[in-house]
Amino acid sequence: MAAQRGEGETTTTPAEPADRERARAIPEAAVARLAVYLRVLSGMADQGVTAVSSEELSQAAGVNAAKLRKDLSYIGSYGTRGVGYDVEVLVSHIERILGLTRNHSVAVVGIGNLGHALANYGGFPGRGFPVTALFDVDADLIGIPVGGIPVNHIDEITAICLEREVSIGVIATPPPAAQSVCDRLVSAGVQCILNFAPVVLQVPDNVEVRKVDLAVEMQILSFHVARRADEAASVSVGNNGLGVDGMVIRP
Amino acid sequence: MAAQRGEGETTTTPAEPADRERARAIPEAAVARLAVYLRVLSGMADQGVTAVSSEELSQAAGVNAAKLRKDLSYIGSYGTRGVGYDVEVLVSHIERILGLTRNHSVAVVGIGNLGHALANYGGFPGRGFPVTALFDVDADLIGIPVGGIPVNHIDEITAICLEREVSIGVIATPPPAAQSVCDRLVSAGVQCILNFAPVVLQVPDNVEVRKVDLAVEMQILSFHVARRADEAASVSVGNNGLGVDGMVIRP
DNA sequence: CCGACTTTGTGCATGCGTTCACAAGCGGTA
DNA sequence: TACCGCTTGTGAACGCATGCACAAAGTCGG
Structure with missing residues (x-):
């Protein structure tokens, strides 16, 4: 959807579709991941890496490659098909989108x-x-x-x-x-x-x-501990949903 | 969906539908909110409040009332229609679901x-x-x-x-x-x-x-600062998407 | 005992985010 | 120049979460 880039559109729309429009359309979840990509990319740049594929970058960032490409597509098309992304270019574009070119006191x-x-x-x-x-x-x-x-x-x-x-x-x-x-x-x-x-x-x-919120984070982990324990219990006993410690669980 | 409680079901299923099933079905996002509700409820209990409606609780927790009720429904039906929820009861059930009855070292x-x-x-x-x-x-x-x-x-x-x-x-x-x-x-x-x-x-x-991740949090905020600034700029100039500082934004 | 009022619990529709799968595009090679 | 293989960018399908709206179920007053 939205305006494609340079697709030979001959409307009166100016060539540059304005980053504002884009920025407004970036999903919140994607913004958080962009920040992670930025860090990984910065690390790569420090190590002298100049180019990277979506596959490599996605692994380093701990996400799925398709998701990474979609996230990057929200900020524009800055990759080269058949090759990958230029690290420097990507860094500077993500920084721009995240507003890191200004200083935030x-x-x-x-x-x-x-x-x-x-x-x-x-x-x-x-x-x-x-x-x-x-x-x-x-x-x-x-x-x-x-x-x-x-x-x-x-x-x-x-x-x-x-x-x-x-x-x-x-x-x-x-x-x-x-x-x-x-x-x-x-x-x-x-x-x-x-x-x-x-x-x-x-x-x-x-x-x-x-x-x-540290308490919330801890409690979410606690929930997962409990869930795991329950699963382990029901597996070790059978799989009818009645765990060994059914009455321990209830108050 | 899933089995209702005590609805006179006469299948061979045991009366207690096992919390495990429930726990596995609770959306991750809801778990995080349950932790928030728990804190709010604890605060209320400390102040001697014994009953609360979904409307009150949702406002205190900063969410929509329907969402709160749905979240609570994931852990069971512990409210009283026409009245609301008993604070103590809710606290103990959320604690149980979050696994807070055990100690986590x-x-x-x-x-x-x-x-x-x-x-x-x-x-x-x-x-x-x-x-x-x-x-x-x-x-x-x-x-x-x-x-x-x-x-x-x-x-x-x-x-x-x-x-x-x-x-x-x-x-x-x-x-x-x-x-x-x-x-x-x-x-x-x-x-x-x-x-x-x-x-x-x-x-x-x-x-x-x-x-x-503090850096990520800061950068997400930075993104919003930038977005606001952009909006302000385009509003003050007109609304054609071409801001005052179009060339400042680009590198 | 009954009827009016209140609040829960939830089926359903809507929208957002993720994943899939593939066409489009680019570099390398002969 | 024409072909081949690789990787991006994205349309489309899917699934999860949110919000709405209402029936069910309870209380309270008469």
Whole structure:
């Protein structure tokens, strides 16, 4: 669907179909994978690899080759049939689509164990995400530099975020503080938030929140442990669905 | 579909349709949400709330009410029509399905900034996930207790994981070490891994890996920042898809 | 005891994402 | 130049997840 490229279309449409249209059409799931491809490709580039096939790249990224090609097709046709992809070219196009050509100033709120860890990454995972502000409520922390940046009091959040043009806020506070911190970030014009607090944040529609929830991750793993155990039990006993420990399972 | 409960079915099927069948049928996405519902419900229980409707619960969990009801229906029918759900009952059933009635011993590998943070959570987010072993390669760390547990050398990983029946391994090492650590965990019988290292782990089919990748999260946010910026640009100029900075976007 | 009202549980339709399979396109070779 | 083999890009089928809308089932008031 959508406009093909250079297919001899003789309408009045300009030659360049605008990346915006494309970007809007990329499935969320594909965006996440593009970031993974980017990392794998960067690693390859560092090792002097200049060309790669969809098969190789997909294996390194842990996905199916067809899926990889479809994902790449969302951002355009930059491969050469019969040959593969040029690593450099792919890297630069993915970076462009992911918006990594601009710098995204990051603020970390909550300088506890996790906040420390995040701030110390310095220049955050991958390049392009400079941490430019740290906030906490603890008076003992204010002014102390962590990862090269001094900690500010949380009350200064609005002023500083505006001044330093923070585009991404990272919440690493205890749960009770998270919503209030979030509200302040939003009122400071931050439109993207990465939330480590185990809380469901309420935000306006124009703000994007991504959640990293350790408890949820652990519980999903726990579910799989339980499922495996159940399977093992029913296999070892027979396959009628009545496990050895039927009554252990029920409360 | 599947067997209804106590509908007067007079086949030879035993009364209890076995939770195993159910567990296998729960969509992955629903499992993640069940964990969220569980947290919200626990919070409600702590505040003395005893009953809740799907509407209330769904709002607190940030999802659509129909989806919530469907999710809950995967684990059985424990609500009362015209009334809602009993908080305690729901909590205990979700805990059972997620396998939280058993204790899952956790090992953390890589006691850097992040590993420290994880170990210090002590008893990990939510109850039921006791951290029972820590590992690192750094000789300076060996023997030092973090969060109450002494750090062991990584070479002891197999022996200790077997001895302490570790069921979940958490990898918080630098990227180059991750795959090797993963292999050792697997050979120690660990079947569930939570990976914080920005690496695509290769594991056998019977091992479950979940990935928490900060770089990917940041880049997804970056993508949305860029998309918003593009939208804003094209809106402010008109709506023909040709933005003000068309040539800035292209390399 | 009955009728009105509330809320659950779920069949069905819709849409998104994944997978398949193959035509189109390109480099290499004779 | 013409052919051959390889790899991309994508139309189309499939499957899963989401959302809708309503019957079933319960409570409450009279």
